[in-house]
Amino acid sequence: MVVFEKPHALTDVPLHYCPGCTHGIVHRLVAEAIDELGIEGQTIGIAPVGCSVMAYDYFNCDMIEAAHGRAPAVATGVKRADPDNHIVFTYQGDGDLASIGMAETVHAAARNENITVIFINNAIYGMTGGQMAPTSLPGQVTQTSPYGRDTSHCGYPIRVCEMLATLEGPEYLERVTVNNVANVRKAKKAIKKAFQNQIDKKGFSLIEVVSSCPTNWGMTPQDALKWIDDNMLPYYPLGVYKDRSAKEEK
Amino acid sequence: MADKVLMKGNEALAEAAILAGCRHYFGYPITPQTEVAAYMAKKMPKIGGTFLQAESEIAAINMVYGVSSAGHRVMTSSSSPGISLKGEGISYLAGADLPALVVNVQRGGPGLGGIQPSQSDYFQATKGAAHGDFHMIVLAPASVQEMAELTIKGFELADKYRMTSMILADGTMGQMMEPVDLDFKITPEPEKPWATTGTKLKRNHNIVNSLSLVPEELEQLNIARYERYKTVEENECMYEEYLVDDADIVLVAFGITSRVSKHAIDNAREQGVKVGLIRPITLWPFPKAPFQKAVGHAKAFITVELNMGQMIEDVKLATNCKVPVHLCNRVGGMIPDHTQVYDKIMEINEEVK
């Protein structure tokens, strides 16, 4: 009996991501959630500019490529076009979601737009070759912070879940990571819940996935996963930052 | 024929959009087009539609991109500075071959400019709304009736050619009140098999996309798009001619200045000056045919514009610069009155006698 295989919601196209990049794991988790909830035929995914811009080749559901940062606005349009039948997710990186698209992110959350946002936080711009992101850590060396991120010069990284949790709007906010088997399982659960919330018409769910970028961090895939534990998680603690329904049930 | 109703241009436009089957409107407040948003805010919830005030013009145009991807008629409206912000989204709409209606009720610029009527976004609308090789279908109403008619036409052309249609109005068209006949025959929306509405597990997945990293493929996409534009140019040019057949001097104007021009023409005709008007209704595609005909008898052209001279370049191209083309203009929210246009006609008449 097959106990593990590529989910149906993923195509057979080989991913273009670098060796050991965790985008592939998160793509699979999203596809598994779509499979298990039986929603592939009604799901529309939106991937804006960034490493995952070509996600339209990788998911079997209908896909839209969007302008940099604008996925939550595009998702708003797609969702409102047919709110009862469309299941809509965005798949966005940190530069996309927390820098150029911050307004679209905050306002979609404030409206409690009934969509699912998958947010890949790997603290760097991957596709353009490793520039400083809004989530790059203090002191982190990147192509555009070659002496390390100097917070006196360019400020501090943004904790998206914590910030959005101050809003009345959003239904569900959780930060997860995928740097080991146990954490991947937890991430899967969170992502599935984020889709289930949408099916249940509960509103805006965002799952921040603390991810690795071995290529632009300049380390092996193994070291990159360890770097998440040692450096990313102390600044970006895992956990549920908002779960309105759970709170109301109490 | 139904009874006419007295409406503001912006409201007639909004009502026509609803008649055209548009059930999704996204916008952001900006003078002088806010009545469109206000009208939609009142009407849409009552007819099961969506009115959403977006966080920015950028968000609004991307919400339009989303609804259009899902295969529905959708629109946004704004005024000049807001249209600049929408430029990015308009380019993506073009790159993804998505239909949409964008309304620009122009005000004076550049920068924040003013809030009074202007036609200074002619270049932006017809030549360079944003990055990349693309066109929009640009429709220029000259009455409240046309604000409604061209809105419906705009939706139909957008769907037919998978393009953005822009209503390029000015503050006057938006604000003035006139009787309107809203009894329209609406062409039903075509099937949109390319739309991202969910596969229902019955077809391969649809992809809405403007990215193409293989240069040979991107080149072909651009060429194919321009083949489509050629069909638009051949089939969809619209214009009005007024007393052009025997004219020595031909005025060229769209929107409010065409109405001022007609007044001046009537006065000049009374003085025996043979003067007429070509009013382009589609600014892109620019109607070349009436110019090629008029250039056989006209000794001069005068464009009457609310800008520093933008359409004048298209008139020179359409006439192959065979006769002089002059400019009669006001800017910054000012509108020439008929005496200014009349004086210009008389001045040029002296030159061409």
Next chain:
Amino acid sequence: MAKLKFKTDFCKGCGLCVDACPKKLLKLATDKINKKGHHPAEITDQDSCTGCTSCAIMCPDCVITVER
């Protein structure tokens, strides 16, 4: 009895599966090169594999199918 199947040509040789295996049964085949030019992952001792799926869970490229 568990069995792993590898879609070898999709493997990028990142080795995350190698580290994930609790019994250390996987390795990168340094004597082989796949279509992409990577040393693909393979199992060294199929009989000892319990089919726990840890390797497949960590694989970013869906290379591994697990049967049990």
